Every structure is written in C-alpha cells, then in structure tokens.
Amino acid sequence: MKKLLFISLLFSSAILSAQDFDKQKLDTYLNSLQKNNKASLAVAISKSNKPVYEGYYGFLSDKNEKKIDSNTKFRIGSITKTFTAVIVFQLIEEGKLTLDTKVSSFFPDIKNANKITIEHLLSHQSGIFNFTDAPSFMNIMVQEKSREELLEIIKVQTSDFEPGTQTSYSNSGYVLLGLIIEKVTEKSYEAHLNARIIDKLGLKNTAYGDNIETEKNEAYSMNFQNGKWTDFPFKSDMSIPFSAGAIVSTPNDLNEFTYALFNNKLVSAKSLAKMKEIKNGLGHGLFSVPFYNKSAFGHNGRIDNFEASAYHFEADDVSISVLTNGLTISFNDILVGVLSIYYNKDFDLPNFDQKPIELSAESLEKYAGLFSSDVLPIQMVINAEGGKITAQATGQGAFPLTPYSNVEFRFDQAAIVIVFGGTPDAVDYTTFTLKQGGQQFPFKKQ
16 A cells, blocks of 8 residues: 555566466476565466466465465455446446546545546546655554544645646545445445455455454465564554555455456446556556557555555456565566466576675675665665675665675575676676565665
C-alpha cells in the first residue's frame, strides 16, 4: 500500500507458442531462488482456466515450520484494485453508478469533489494526493481505522492537479471507490466482494484480509537479515488498504479471476474494453505490460514485504500469477524468468554459486567517495582502507563489501548488492546502483 506498491513491470520487447515448455527448468529456477535465499514464493500458470504449472517454494514465516502450498494465502496489495474496478463496473451496468457520477454526490467535502468523476478515480486522474506517500503513513498503516476515520484521512489530502488533466497513481482514489460502493448500495465492500466475485467464481482461498494466522495457512511477509529470514516487523491493519489493497489470495485463485474477467464472466465486453483503456500507462483497474511481441493485462501489488503479480495474455488465454512473501532480488527479474521459461525464450539460469574475487588496495581506492541518490534521502560513503572496502549510509554503521567482479560488491547478511556503472573492463567509478529487497536505487558521486 505504500508508494513502493506500484512497481512497473517492464518486460523486454519477441513469443512462441507455449504448448510445451521446460517444466523441469522452471522447477530448477524457482527451487534455486528459494535454496539461495532469493525468494519465498508461489507460482501458478493456467491456459484456458486449466492449470499447466504450479510451484511452491518457501515457508509461511521465519519459523520454517510450514511450507507454502497451493492453499497458502498471501496479501496481494494493489491487485485488489482490479477486484474493486470490477465491482464498480458491475454497478455501472446495473445503473447504480455512471463513469460521469461526481464524487460530490457522496462526499462533497473532498477537494474538487464537484469535478472528480468515478472515471477519474478508476484511472488515477482525480488529482487527490496519494495518502500512502504521506510521511505519517508508516504510523497510520498499523492502526485500525473506521470507515469514517479513513474518509477523514482522504479529506485532508491536498489536490495535486485539476481532475482529468494528469495521471498519478493514487491509493486514495481506490479507497474512495470502496467507500462509494458502500454508500450507494448500503452494503459492505466485503459483502460485494464475496457475492459478486468470490462466491460467483467459487474462489476458495480469496477473502478480504484480516490479522495473519499461520494456523489458517496464511503467510507472513519476511526480510532477509543477518543470514536468515525474519518476519517483517510491520503488518498493515487491513482497514487501511481497504478497497485499494486488502485482499488475500493464492496464484490459482487469481488465475481463475483473471480468466473470468477476460472471458466476460464478470463484466460485459464493453466494460472490459473500458478497463483496458490505457492513458499515461494506467487503465481503469488494469495495467498493460509487453513481453516480446505479446502483451498482457493485469495488475501488480506490494504491501508490507509481500509482492504480487497477476496477468492474463488474451491472445493465448494464459494467466500467470506470482506471489512472494519475501525476496532479496528484483521481483521483475523473477517474472521475466518465469515468462521466458514458459514461452520458451532464451533464459540462462542464474549462477548463485559465483565466488568472490580479490582486488588490490590500489584498485579498491578508486571506488571510494561520497555518493547521493535522488530517490533516497541518504548519502552513502564508500571507504577503502587497508585493502578492505566498506559502505556506510547516513545515520547507520559501516558494513563490509565483498567484490564479486570489478563492478559488483555484496553484503550478503543484508542481501545488499552494489553495482558500479560501466563494465568490468571499463568501470564507471562515479555511479552505482544499490539493490536490496527487489528494489534498485541509483547513486552518483559528489
């Protein structure tokens, strides 16, 4: 539900028929991710709503007592928005709402409420500030809030732009859509979710989320620290993400959902076409992503330390969902690996057995300096003394770096990788990318 929840999926741009694919290779790849502490995850692929692959690797929590299986429920974050958009379009088809209905009809105290339409909320064009970007959100996210309190949080947000003039991802807009669903029908969002989607499709492991209980086969999200997985210290109270990110599910259930959506079992062809209408990279509850000469529609999500992806390739009638409750590499890289193997594209299995190298003290000194980032409010000091190299972020202790090539340095205890610019033969000592937890942050030398 935080800003990081919205992660763009940029798959490279050329796909063959995948009637047959190397399932053993995909098993090997996913198993290596778990074995080498790169990810704890669940993957499912279906064609025409028939499962063709399932893989489950990792554990529900840091206790390592119960393995992830086909019924393990993960928090799916912003994939919830697709469910919410489906409910809104169903209400539009029933004549209870229109795309032009103004927010002022329900909540006149919202800034620009008389200008913001249902369509603006669906397409992230309302201008309402994304409340999960507020500095106070880290404190709010763990507190239970009533619908009235949640509405007050949205009310105090500023307007970033005039409605309809720009596009900016906003969890605030989808929380408002949930509140509008409840206002116009006098029924809870959860009741609509159950009746209109979950019960209708017979989804057995999808629900509006609550406190996590491993006894019910629900996964915690995890960090990898000091050489081991530990449960993520923050757990969002699901009253906060609400209709923007509170659903829990499994890959198989998500594949059934996307199949039903794209085969007009949930909304009409006209409504689906509107959902797929992309402007400035965002649709109405959907994203579109390319993979070689194919494209898929779906959504991704991030909440706490969960990451999720559910996409449908219409031309092939293929649904692919990947859910993780902990990772130390790029989630997008995992998605590309899964898709490449399924679609029989060239993909070399990563070598996690790469050995460290030794660099001379003279060579290490070239990396030293003060670096800053435009996307993180910290500076990083790279220090080289006595044939050793360390990194130290603002307000934190120094940690040792181990070279694996002339451009790549690692601190395995915290799953940190620092990659300098250029190539091993022509290093750019003025820039590096810090990689941790599936995220990448560029730094430049001061």
